[in-house]
Amino acid sequence: MQFQGTADYIADKDLLVAVNAAIQLERPLLVKGEPGTGKTELARQIASALGLQLIEWNVKSTTKAQQGLYEYDAVSRLRDSQLGDARVNDVRNYIRQGKLWQAFTAPDKAVLLIDEIDKADIEFPNDLLQELDRMEFHVYETGETVRAKVRPVVIITSNNEKELPDAFLRRCFFHYIRFPDxxxxxxxxxxxxxxxxxxxxxxxxxxxxxxxxxxxxxxxxxxxxxxxxxxxxxxxxxxxxxxxxxxxxxxxxxxxxxxxxxxxxxxxxxxxxxxxxxx
Incomplete structure (x- = not known):
């Protein structure tokens, strides 16, 4: 599986090397660069060129790492229990899958884009270390472990607004997109x-x-x-x-x-x- 660029995306040799190295190593590719230099578009073009599903997780300042795994809606379950709804007997009805869960359980290899990771709290990258490294996580409410069927291609973008933890950086292949000449x-x-x-x-x-x-x-x-x-x-x-x-x-x-x-x-x-x- 090799990314050679597309007709709609001009990628220099160093960027192509970085993408293919990350795919071969099965490591997340951390892409930094000025806003507007095509970091997000890179993930879309990789998915298009390789014929893979694209799963986008757009990070905001309020985003928590847990949201990428799953969210448990305890309030809805409590309300349904008060109304006597039969759905309350299965906790799975109140668990919403996050983007990592979707990427891990996709039937075929997918491209997972974690976009603008530096917008979130400084602890956000650390909270995803194990999940991105082992490609699995535990769902406490159901007792199940979600494991990646096929390891996705993970593209992480950053506008360099804040420093990322060293432990997180060690697990990534890094590339800086220079402003084009x-x-x-x-x-x-x-x-x-x-x-x-x-x-x-x-x-x-x-x-x-x-x-x-x-x-x-x-x-x-x-x-x-x-x-x-x-x-x-x-x-x-x-x-x-x-x-x-x-x-x-x-x-x-x-x-x-x-x-x-x-x-x-x-x-x-x-x-x-x-x-x-x-x-």
Missing amino acids: AETLARIVEVHHPGIKQELVRQALTRFYEIRETPGLRKRPSTSEALDWIRLLVSDDVDPADLGADIRTALPKLHGALLKNEQDVHLFERLAFMARRER
Whole structure:
């Protein structure tokens, strides 16, 4: 089972090596990188390319590790017992399977995506150590042990918002997705916008990287934001020559696709104002 990338996802050699190494070692693949660099999409493309079911667990700040295993609805069971419902006699009626349970009991190999693990509490990764290592967990309410029929391909993403525990990191194969260079990003643009004018791409990406490297920028635009911006440029039929203005003299065209907070907008306004004063 080898992942070779797809026509819709540009993956460099190092990323392909990381994916296939994790599959061979049967270890979770921990993927870090800036938001918008395709970490979540990677899991979807792996599932698509290998013909596997994708099971997504989107982690939030309030997510607990137990929710990935199962949840026991004791309140509903108590209510049903008060109403004399016959369902109360079987505790299984009140257990909801989590994403790990679904992945472990899938009839065939699946891809399990644990997305943005760094959003959760710091203890969240530690609470999953044994389950991800042994591929099994115990259900206390029924006394059963759920074991993986076929070990899933586990993809874990992180935006690097907080450090993950060393014990957790030891159990993962790690890869950092670097922000693509101009040549790679141009290939990504071509995938999303086949036949786009190359002069527009060249001017847009030159402008885009100038914006990313502007000193003092609080949030640098990501790959997904570059694609949104270029889509708008194509939709508005913007002349490539109009994108060649000095970055210090004007806000970028359709800048709302790239600049996502008022501090960065004010930064470019100040740069333009100062440049005009110097003339």
